[in-house]
Amino acid sequence: MKHTLHSVVFGLFLASTAAIADDMPTFRLLMKDGRILPETLEVPANTRFRLEVKNEGPGATEFESLELKKELVLAPGVTRTTVFAPMKPGTYKFFDDFHPETGQGRIVAK
Amino acid sequence: MGNAFFVVWRESLEAFLIAGILYAWLQGNDSSGKGKRALYIGLAAGVGLALLLGWALLTVQDELTGNALEAFQIGTLLVAAGLITQMVLWMRKNGRQMKARLHADLAAAAEKSGFFGVAVVAALAVAREGAETVIFLYGMSQEGDYSALIGGALAGFAAAGATAWLAAKSLARLNIALLLRLSSILLLVLASALFVAAIDRLIGAGWLTPMLDPVWDTSLLIDDTTKAGKLLADFSGYRARPALTTLLAWAGYWLLVVIGYRRTRP
Numbered sequence: 463m464k465h466t467l468h469s470v471v472f473g474l475f476l477a478s479t480a481a482i483a484d485d486m487p488t489f490r491l492l493m494k495d496g497r498i499l500p501e502t503l504e505v506p507a508n509t510r511f512r513l514e515v516k517n518e519g520p521g522a523t524e525f526e527s528l529e530l531k532k533e534l535v536l537a538p539g540v541t542r543t544t545v546f547a548p549m550k551p552g553t554y555k556f557f558d559d560f561h562p563e564t565g566q567g568r569i570v571a572k
Numbered sequence: 573m574g575n576a577f578f579v580v581w582r583e584s585l586e587a588f589l590i591a592g593i594l595y596a597w598l599q600g601n602d603s604s605g606k607g608k609r610a611l612y613i614g615l616a617a618g619v620g621l622a623l624l625l626g627w628a629l630l631t632v633q634d635e636l637t638g639n640a641l642e643a644f645q646i647g648t649l650l651v652a653a654g655l656i657t658q659m660v661l662w663m664r665k666n667g668r669q670m671k672a673r674l675h676a677d678l679a680a681a682a683e684k685s686g687f688f689g690v691a692v693v694a695a696l697a698v699a700r701e702g703a704e705t706v707i708f709l710y711g712m713s714q715e716g717d718y719s720a721l722i723g724g725a726l727a728g729f730a731a732a733g734a735t736a737w738l739a740a741k742s743l744a745r746l747n748i749a750l751l752l753r754l755s756s757i758l759l760l761v762l763a764s765a766l767f768v769a770a771i772d773r774l775i776g777a778g779w780l781t782p783m784l785d786p787v788w789d790t791s792l793l794i795d796d797t798t799k800a801g802k803l804l805a806d807f808s809g810y811r812a813r814p815a816l817t818t819l820l821a822w823a824g825y826w827l828l829v830v831i832g833y834r835r836t837r838p
Contacts, residue, residue, distance in 0.1 A: 520711070521711035522707045522712070523711075528811060528812070529786075529813055531772040531775050531782075535629050537630045537710055557797060560711070562578075
């Protein structure tokens with residue numbers, strides 16, 4: 463049991479370092495004043511990519527998408543990155559869960 | 573102000589609901605007062621944990637710590653789902669026994685481990701969403717919008733408390749058997765939603781294969797990106813576009829619960 467746990471932890475570590483090591487394309491997203499810039503983000507389909515989300519504030523934001531299965535809480539001034547698995551072509555919605563009225567966006571995989 | 577109210581209400585509702593249901597159940601089943609004390613200790617510990625986790629969320633910037641935090645949050649989701657499920661089964665087994673106090677020794681031992689479970693479940697419920705509330709409120713204080721912060725946040729907390737209080741009161745009004753059944757179902761549905769969220773986030777982080785994604789799309793029927801749809805997703809595990817892995821995990825969860833339920837006849 464302990465052994466399995468160790469290998470799982472080690473595997474996670476490897477996976478996370480591997481994700482940093484290779485040079486996959488990086489896309490940037492800005493969250494500001496309850497808005498998302500750009501609201502439509504075009505990414506290549508069937509390709510792993512990294513998304514860098516920056517919250518310029520003034521309030522906190524939560525980048526969230528049930529469809530993309532991602533959830534990132536960002537205090538003002540914080541930048542977080544997350545890696546997306548290759549996506550099929552299509553449109554995927556995401557939103558700022560702390561500003562649901564104004565913070566709506568979508569990722570278009572082409 | 574309206575937004576602060578809604579966000580705080582939604583984020584704290586889960587914790588208040590769990591606390592309310594536990595309180596109602598303990599009210600009906602435990603006259604010693606130990607269970608309620610365990611509940612209060614758990615809630616207080618949860619607030620401390622929420623502040624700690626909120627602070628961690630404030631300071632993460634790089635991807636490695638981001639991944640570690642993601643793993644930790646998924647871990648708390650899984651532990652919370654597992655513990656709530658186990659606690660419901662424990663409640664079912666011990667509900668009448670504790671009331672009748674027939675086997676004093678046996679009940680005392682079961683009581684001890686059970687109350688510890690109550691405390692941990694309460695602590696995790698507060699800590700999980702509480703950390704996000706901490707970040708949200710911190711952000712608002714940075715905005716310098718104190719009237720909205722205090723007005724909206726307090727109203728949100730109060731409304732979540734009132735919602736849970738209403739639920740607990742209506743539960744407590746029922747007879748014991750019905751109270752036990754209804755609160756069990758509510759807690760199990762909530763646990764299944766936490767489990768689904770954990771599986772989804774494992775897929776999202778690339779640590780689990782989705783297999784087939786999505787299996788279907790019911791967003792025309794109930795769209796989980798709307799306010800109400802998201803609420804339904806958070807509390808019941810509903811997904812408009814579920815991945816096959818998530819669907820299997822959900823079905824597996826309920827299968828295990830039904831088996832566990834059959835085995836723990838009171």
